[in-house]
Amino acid sequence: MAQVRLQKYLSEAGLCSRRGAKDLMREGRVRVDGKVVDAPCEMFDPEVSIVEVDGEAVGKPQKLAYYMFHKPAGFLTTFDDPRGRPTVKPFLDKLPVRVFPVGRLDMDVSGLLIVTNDGQLATRLMHPSYLVPKIYLAQVKGLPTERELNLLRTGQILILGKPAAPAKARMIKSGPNKGSLELTLTEGRHRQVKRMCAAIGHEVIRLKRVSYCDLPLPANLAAGMTRKLTASEIRHLRAQVGLEATPTKN
Ligand code: URA
Numbered sequence: 001m002a003q004v005r006l007q008k009y010l011s012e013a014g015l016c017s018r019r020g021a022k023d024l025m026r027e028g029r030v031r032v033d034g035k036v037v038d039a040p041c042e043m044f045d046p047e048v049s050i051v052e053v054d055g056e057a058v059g060k061p062q063k064l065a066y067y068m069f070h071k072p073a074g075f076l077t078t079f080d081d082p083r084g085r086p087t088v089k090p091f092l093d094k095l096p097v098r099v100f101p102v103g104r105l106d107m108d109v110s111g112l113l114i115v116t117n118d119g120q121l122a123t124r125l126m127h128p129s130y131l132v133p134k135i136y137l138a139q140v141k142g143l144p145t146e147r148e149l150n151l152l153r154t155g156q157i158l159i160l161g162k163p164a165a166p167a168k169a170r171m172i173k174s175g176p177n178k179g180s181l182e183l184t185l186t187e188g189r190h191r192q193v194k195r196m197c198a199a200i201g202h203e204v205i206r207l208k209r210v211s212y213c214d215l216p217l218p219a220n221l222a223a224g225m226t227r228k229l230t231a232s233e234i235r236h237l238r239a240q241v242g243l244e245a246t247p248t249k250n
Contacts, residue, residue: 007033007040014062014117015053015217015230016100017126021119029054050223054080064247065097066089066116066234068215077104077113081178091224102126102212103188112217115226116239124241125213130242131186135211136193137172140202143179144171148200152183157199159189164196178205213240 010021022040024030030037031052032044044051047112051058071077073086074135079089079100085107092099092115104123116122125132151157156168168184179202183193194204210217215233229237235245 003045005040005245006044008021008044008055009044009051010058011123012120013058014064014098014100015058016200017102017119017122018124019102019103019126030109031055038175055171062117065095065099066075066114066118066121066229066237067095067220067226068212068217068229069092069101069113069115069226070217070221070223071101071105071110071113071187073108073110076107077101079099091226095226105209106207106240109207109209110223111207112212112215113209114212114215114229118247120247121238121241121243125237126188126242127241128187130241132188132213134185134213136183136185136189137210138183138193138197138204139183139206140179140181140204142177142202143174144181144200144202147173148202150154151200152196157196159195159199161191164189164192167196171218200212213237220227227242 006016007021010016010024011018014022015021025038028036028038031047037105069091070075074086076087078087082086088101097117099117102114102116102125105111105113113207114125125128149171151168151170155163157164165187170182171179172182173180175234183191193207197204214236220225239243
């Protein structure tokens with residue numbers, strides 16, 4: 001068999017997205033023929049060499065699987081935490097195939113995560129150029145004004161020195177000293193909602209993702225539960241990022 005790029009092989013084996021493969025390598029968790037490899041562009045021959053992640057051999061690509069997962073707050077979106085904090089692993093280990101989350105939610109954030117072993121789809125869904133819409137409900141301290149919401153809507157907020165893309169923002173509830181905001185973002189930068197709200201002077205008290213790429217978090221999917229995506233949901237996700245309905249290979 002021809003030489004293939006290690007990063008691509010790992011994502012096509014359903015272990016992670018391409019970006020996730022880079023992280024695994026950077027963390028020193030990938031070995032080829034016993035040697036740690038940290039360069040994503042490393043080429044190797046899968047017919048001849050043995051690839052291991054965390055000491056486990058990476059086998060042939062599995063059957064593609066797609067689920068939605070209602071992540072509860074209080075769990076890291078990772079499989080392993082050096083500091084021993086709770087992770088989403090026990091929830092996803094219950095599934096019959098090995099899948100990984102598409103993107104991340106902060107530990108204190110709940111809501112919808114797509115989990116899959118379709119590395120090609122995951123890589124595209126996470127890429128900012130596909131402008132995948134993500135809807136969040138944010139409970140914030142104080143009551144944002146229309147002028148403040150307009151700063152979010154018109155891309156006038158800087159995150160780490162770079163403007164955040166314009167977001168849809170609307171107040172959906174207001175209480176005595178707090179309000180609930182619905183925010184639709186097409187980017188997925190680290191702690192983006194919290195940083196955007198902080199930039200207009202309103203700290204996020206609670207955050208939940210209620211929709212991902214137009215798929216809503218179902219009201220009957222309790223926190224901690226997963227359910228298979230339907231064929232039409234899978235087709236929808238793939239079409240949104242320019243992929244044909246059925247993968248030709250993975
Ligand atoms: N924005 C955040 O601040 N945190 C998340 O987990 C997701 C979006």
